[in-house]
Amino acid sequence: MRDLPYGLIRVLDDGGDAVGPWNPNLSAEVLVAGLRAMLLTRAFDDRMFRLHRQGKTSFYMKSTGEEAIGAAQSMALDANDMSFPTYRMLSWLMAREYPLEDLVNQIFSNANDPLKGRQLPILYSARDYGFYSLSGNVGSRFGAAVGWAMASAFKHDTKIAIAHIGDGTTAEGDFHEALTFASVYRAPVILCVVNNQWAISTYSGFAGGESTTFAAKALAYGLPGLRIDGNDFLAVWAATEWAAERARTNNGATLIELFTYRAAAHSTSDDPGKYRPVDEAAHWPLGDPVERLRGHITRLGIWDDTKHEALIAGLDSTVRLAVKAGEAIGTLGKSKPSVKEMFEDVFATPDWRLIEQRRELGI
Amino acid sequence: MxxxxxxxxxxxxxxxxxxxxxxxxxxxxxxxxxxxxxxxxxxxxxxxxxxxxxxxxxxxxxxxxxxxxxxxxxxxxxxxxxxxxxxxxxxxxxxxxxxxxxxxxxxxxxxxxxxxxxxxxxxxxxxxxxxxxxxxxxxxxxxxxxxxxxxxxxxxxxxxxxxxxxxxxxxxxxxxxxxxxxxxxxxxxxxxxxxxxxxxPEGRFTVPLGKAAVVREGREATVLAYGTMVHVAAAGINDSGVNAELIDLRSIVPLDIDTIIASVRKTGRCVILHEASRFGGFGGELSALVQERCFHHLRAPIERVAGWDTPYPHAFEWDYFPGPTRLADALRRAMEA
Missing domain, CATH: 3.40.50.970 (Thiamin diphosphate (ThDP)-binding fold, Pyr/PP domains)
Incomplete structure (x- = not known):
């Protein structure tokens, strides 16, 4: 067990076969559903990135290269579990079939934005899909996941929590506080470090990534640490299932390092060519998670190029339809929720300040 | 009870x-x-x-x-x-x-x-x-x-x-x-x-948030305070000889603005007392609110009595702590303005 944080758990080998003791033996149906969620994430990301370039929204962040993580974990966990995600977990929502139109409306901050025009694009919140409210502060929800899990245990419930933090953000106190609480109270939570190796322009070495692995941090807290090939849908699934079983049987928390690579820019606001080789992603030895899962199911004989192209074409038009519907309501600045929404939900009931200020604005 | x-x-x-x-x-x-x-x-x-x-x-x-x-x-x-x-x-x-x-x-x-x-x-x-x-x-x-x-x-x-x-x-x-x-x-x-x-009471009861208490009624000045300073204010009012109304805010958010306005409009003077440092303290907000809403009723500048703008010092605790004397002085200044 103490070796696990220093190795790399993989199921899909370089030839696309599922091998070794961690093989979760998933059905063909599940594998195709996983591939679909990942491809949908990519199609959506590409489309929205282009819409940003056209000035239809203010900001966007892609998950490119990390799609296996959210998709596999979303599918491996139960509907009532709660994820405390990072902003590169769109595939969690895609795997749970969150309505694309609601994503588009949120990104456009238009009249139908489920977050009522209050949040930066992509900082979603989707309670019914087990997706806790995102925010631009990184790391500050890691401890809340532990508290949520403690509450579930307190209520003798079987629900568990899963939280994500980036490799760079492990340098924040939030990471260490959460691990301490998870360990001390044996909370039913899965704590994940998504090591995509880049924190905007700084590589993971600035968070201590050259001195040891992120999974190894678990050992000092008396928790198991698993280091997983995060571009391997099957390995992510297997590790998540293992940690979920441990949590649900009251054996406590697990720290999982998901070793992956941020293939695209941090956001629409930076140019990776300024801080890393432009072709670095092409040389990433663990490959593209989409191509790896595609290769695997092709070898299994349940998939081929025709099906793949047809799926991509279908998803593309699904995304286009959702974008069209969102555009019909309005892109950023062309449509917005009632300004009344600015003053709502600050408190459960607005106090006199908010009522007066709303009047001052003439609404 | x-x-x-x-x-x-x-x-x-x-x-x-x-x-x-x-x-x-x-x-x-x-x-x-x-x-x-x-x-x-x-x-x-x-x-x-x-x-x-x-x-x-x-x-x-x-x-x-x-x-x-x-x-x-x-x-x-x-x-x-x-x-x-x-x-x-x-x-x-x-x-x-x-x-x-x-x-x-x-x-x-x-x-x-x-x-x-x-x-x-x-x-x-x-x-x-x-x-x-x-x-x-x-x-x-x-x-x-x-x-x-x-x-x-x-x-x-x-x-x-x-x-x-x-x-x-x-x-x-x-x-x-x-x-x-x-x-x-x-x-x-x-x-x-x-x-x-x-x-x-030994059982369950509530005091609503956002409802100040008028601790003592008065005609000549209003003192706004909370926490320990409510007791300091009572002593300072006694020392001053001013017929002052003392309001215990109890919660600063939500703030009982109506009780504050009604009192200052009646008395025409306002002294704010808190233990925190003065600059940027909550007294600044109270002072601004009173000025905005009671300006035409004010007969004296609003006074703020507060901790000094230093860290809380050990040996100088009673030089720092805004006691009844400072409150009484402020009330007298307000009366003389």
């Missing part, structure tokens, strides 16, 4: 809450087995069990983060930060998470939680056990900030804070835990015994 000091009243509030509502729980440093360094949670673990009242690591950020997650799940956590001076590691959690959760999630998630913290000086605690940080919470929209001044209010306000669906910072004036203190440090210690506000 039972005679209670403020510690007993707070303990009674927690006991009532833990008894009535299975979704409440309380935790913090030394809160469980030991019962808290000020004894507010004494006996609660023994009576309600280790899952309802428990100890935590020395990790204010972790304590508040866990409480937010529990509250988002549907519980009503009540956490203790051992001294308000130590709440700053949790400030990010309170500001960036608890205060904004309902807003940013479009009403999908919210955090009904209460953070108790003993605050204020007058106990020779030096600069790390004496501060009054209320202004840094009042400035954060989405948080409520409550400060009781006596045992009755302490119990009623704490129950109201826990029942509230928003995050509440509950600051307990530790100098008056065991008895009222009017700022005359050379006099013998008083206890809460025989004080009317120490007659506290």
């Amino acid at each position: 039972t005679q209670m000091n403020m510690i007993q009243a707070l303990n009674s509030a927690l006991d009532v809450l833990l008894t009535d509502d299975p979704d409440t729980l309380t935790f913090g440093q030394d809160v469980g087995y030991f019962g808290g360094v000020f004894r507010v949670t004494e006996g609660l673990q023994k009576k309600h069990g280790v899952t309802r009242c428990f100890d935590t690591p020395i990790s204010e950020g972790g304590i508040v983060a866990a409480a937010i997650g529990m509250a988002a799940y549907g519980l009503r956590p009540i956490v203790e930060i051992q001294f308000a001076d130590y709440i700053l590691p949790a400030y990010d959690q309170l500001v960036s998470e608890a205060a904004r959760l309902r807003y940013r999630s479009g009403g999908q998630f919210w955090a009904p939680m209460t953070v108790r913290a003993p605050y204020g000086g007058g106990i020779f605690g030096g600069q790390t056990h004496s501060q009054s940080p209320e202004a840094i919470f009042a400035h954060i929209t989405g948080l409520k900030t409550v400060i009781p001044s006596n045992p009755y209010d302490a119990k009623g306000l704490l129950i109201a804070a826990v029942e509230d669906d928003d995050p509440v910072i509950f600051l307990e004036p530790k100098r008056i835990y065991n008895g009222p203190f009017d700022g005359r440090q050379n006099q013998s210690l008083r206890t809460w015994a025989n004080e009317a506000t120490a007659e506290v």
